[in-house]
Amino acid sequence: MFQLPDLDGLFAALHADGYRIVGPTVSAGAIVLAELDRPAHLPYGVRVETAPGHYRLRPGPARQAFTHTAGPQAWKEFLQPSPERLWRGTRDDEGFRVDAAEEPPRPTALLGVRPCDLRALGILDGVLGDGERYARRRAASLVIAVDCTEPGEACFCVSAGGGPAARSGFDIGLVERPDGGYLARAATDRGTDLLARLAAPEASDVEVTTARKAVDEAAARMGRRLPEVDLRDLLTRHRTDDTYWSAIAERCLACANCTMVCPTCFCARVTDVTDLTGEHAERWQRADSCFDPDFSYVHGGPVRSSTGARYRQWISHKFATWHDQFGGSGCVGCGRCVVWCPVGIDITAELHALAQRDRS
Amino acid sequence: MATEPARPSLAVWKFASCDGCQLTLLDCGDALLTLAARLHIAAFPEASSMIEPGPYDVSLVEGSITTEEDAARIRDIRARSTLLVAIGACATAGGIQALRDLADVDEFRAQVYPHPEYVRSLATATPISAHVPVDLELHGCPIDRGQLVEVLGALLAGRKPDLPVHSVCAQCKARGTPCLPVVAGVPCLGPVTRAGCGALCPAYGRGCFGCFGPVERPNTRALVALLRHQGMSPADIGRVFRTYTATTAQFRAAAEEGARS
Ligand code: SF4
Ligand code: SF4
Numbered sequence: 001m002f003q004l005p006d007l008d009g010l011f012a013a014l015h016a017d018g019y020r021i022v023g024p025t026v027s028a029g030a031i032v033l034a035e036l037d038r039p040a041h042l043p044y045g046v047r048v049e050t051a052p053g054h055y056r057l058r059p060g061p062a063r064q065a066f067t068h069t070a071g072p073q074a075w076k077e078f079l080q081p082s083p084e085r086l087w088r089g090t091r092d093d094e095g096f097r098v099d100a101a102e103e104p105p106r107p108t109a110l111l112g113v114r115p116c117d118l119r120a121l122g123i124l125d126g127v128l129g130d131g132e133r134y135a136r137r138r139a140a141s142l143v144i145a146v147d148c149t150e151p152g153e154a155c156f157c158v159s160a161g162g163g164p165a166a167r168s169g170f171d172i173g174l175v176e177r178p179d180g181g182y183l184a185r186a187a188t189d190r191g192t193d194l195l196a197r198l199a200a201p202e203a204s205d206v207e208v209t210t211a212r213k214a215v216d217e218a219a220a221r222m223g224r225r226l227p228e229v230d231l232r233d234l235l236t237r238h239r240t241d242d243t244y245w246s247a248i249a250e251r252c253l254a255c256a257n258c259t260m261v262c263p264t265c266f267c268a269r270v271t272d273v274t275d276l277t278g279e280h281a282e283r284w285q286r287a288d289s290c291f292d293p294d295f296s297y298v299h300g301g302p303v304r305s306s307t308g309a310r311y312r313q314w315i316s317h318k319f320a321t322w323h324d325q326f327g328g329s330g331c332v333g334c335g336r337c338v339v340w341c342p343v344g345i346d347i348t349a350e351l352h353a354l355a356q357r358d359r360s
Numbered sequence: 361m362a363t364e365p366a367r368p369s370l371a372v373w374k375f376a377s378c379d380g381c382q383l384t385l386l387d388c389g390d391a392l393l394t395l396a397a398r399l400h401i402a403a404f405p406e407a408s409s410m411i412e413p414g415p416y417d418v419s420l421v422e423g424s425i426t427t428e429e430d431a432a433r434i435r436d437i438r439a440r441s442t443l444l445v446a447i448g449a450c451a452t453a454g455g456i457q458a459l460r461d462l463a464d465v466d467e468f469r470a471q472v473y474p475h476p477e478y479v480r481s482l483a484t485a486t487p488i489s490a491h492v493p494v495d496l497e498l499h500g501c502p503i504d505r506g507q508l509v510e511v512l513g514a515l516l517a518g519r520k521p522d523l524p525v526h527s528v529c530a531q532c533k534a535r536g537t538p539c540l541p542v543v544a545g546v547p548c549l550g551p552v553t554r555a556g557c558g559a560l561c562p563a564y565g566r567g568c569f570g571c572f573g574p575v576e577r578p579n580t581r582a583l584v585a586l587l588r589h590q591g592m593s594p595a596d597i598g599r600v601f602r603t604y605t606a607t608t609a610q611f612r613a614a615a616e617e618g619a620r621s
Contacts, residue, residue, distance in 0.1 A: 027538075028538050028543070028565075029538055030538035030543050032536065032538065053542055053586075054542060055538075055542050057543075072538040072539065072542075072543075073536070082534065083534070249579075250579075250581070250582065251582050251585075252579065252582065253527075253551040253552070253578075253579050253582050253583060254527075254579060255527050255529040255550075255551040256527075256529055257539060257551075260533040261533075271522050272519075273510070273513075273522055274513055274514070274517040274519065275513060276391055276394040276395060276398060276509065276513045276516065277398070278398070278516060278517055286534075287534070289530070292525070292526045293525050293575070293576060293577070294525050294526070307579065340539055340542055342529075342539060342541045342542060342551055342586060343582055343585070343586050
């Protein structure tokens, strides 16, 4: 582990290598992900207060930039941007010419990826990794993780099978110290090269132990947890429990906010459009949601016509059928869906309620 | 000219409305030039006094029906149009003037005019679809220019227009606006309102006021509960649903539910 007094050197090295740096910054009352010119744009001195349907910026430790959780965006926005044009076509003498040329992705450093979001990136890699565009963007990404020392009220990464320390899937891992310094470790050749160029001193054993302890202690401060039952089995057995799902539907707006903020929700739709001249056509890909009335539309109507059926689809896919489809859970416990649901429907509370109902 | 393929003819009509939606067509910039080249504009009284008798391939109809004369006129326009597209909150839901449906017209007519007997109007302001079959509805007050161009482009290409059926929430996410109710407790009708405006108001820090009207099956009951929780009074909740599309079944029910304390 190396000691960094601040992030100035890292920013300079990344910029020198041609990376754009994307990370957290304050905008419109929230901590969003955006391109950052310099470390001062990071949310120093800001923490967040979260609860179901509630997110507020509050004064935080002045020298720390990563004391926040569950922002309104996820890193997927940079790896599978929406909307995205897939190709354009132009009418010509022979009929139709397709141009699928794509700008080469910009080398991008994803700065401040929390351990829950690292796992989400791993899940997206499994789902979307075969896609050429995704794979090119992913290859152009450098991941700088920051371990969690300030979990939020909506966090439950530990019971979702993770924890506040970044384990794998990053190039550089940081731990932020209360004095604004960082301990940095590299996990790939790219990360090692970068850190070597910073000529940072080695951290002492005491410093490493202190930092590790702060991260380990965070594990005990999760705001939420999942019920300790086999969720896959629980949800599968309650698939047709219509009174349960229709009771949730009374509260659910079917607004899709939960799926849009979720770091592992990846559904997209593809639409072809033409312009007014009739000489050009384009194919666009856009983020989609299982809460969208059109999502399951087949000839004659939607497969899941009620909000209850849509909520069931969302929660069952995350915690049950994702296992069958992708070999694991689709939830990393980031808490975003809990915070960004306007009516505060808490996915962990719903699972506890279902487990409770199952017992009685 | 003889070798040129026939261009589809377009007509634009106004009923009780503010003209803002038809002005959206004139406000299309370069797209208007392309449209004028590909469509034959056969009737557009707002833009030209030359009005051809039809029939028309497409009629865009703005405004709601508030008089007997207009009720007859829309039937005539329907008979002369192959496709009829209702544009804007007035034509699709009655508009602001449909608030009269919820009040006593005779009473306020007597209050406003020295000679109320000179004013001949219906007791209601109704959408075009209450009078004649409508092929497509474009919502909003006013309509969105991009959606109008999309619809006309789709008609020219003979394809289905790409119009969202989800709520405004998706468009806030698409433009990166953090959810106002969540970050600031701001009342917002976005979750029950049809997308189309591009989530304009929330991008400027104010809640959606629902000018595109309800999504097909909005959960207004859940939203009313949230508005109450945010501290809105029953009277205000009743009012917030009684604006541009007050007489749609969904927002009418929401207003009644909200006004009950
Ligand atoms: S389901 Fe909710 S808590 Fe789980 S990963 Fe998605 S947004 Fe995060
Ligand atoms: S659970 Fe909440 S965020 Fe998700 S669709 Fe329902 S109301 Fe919207």
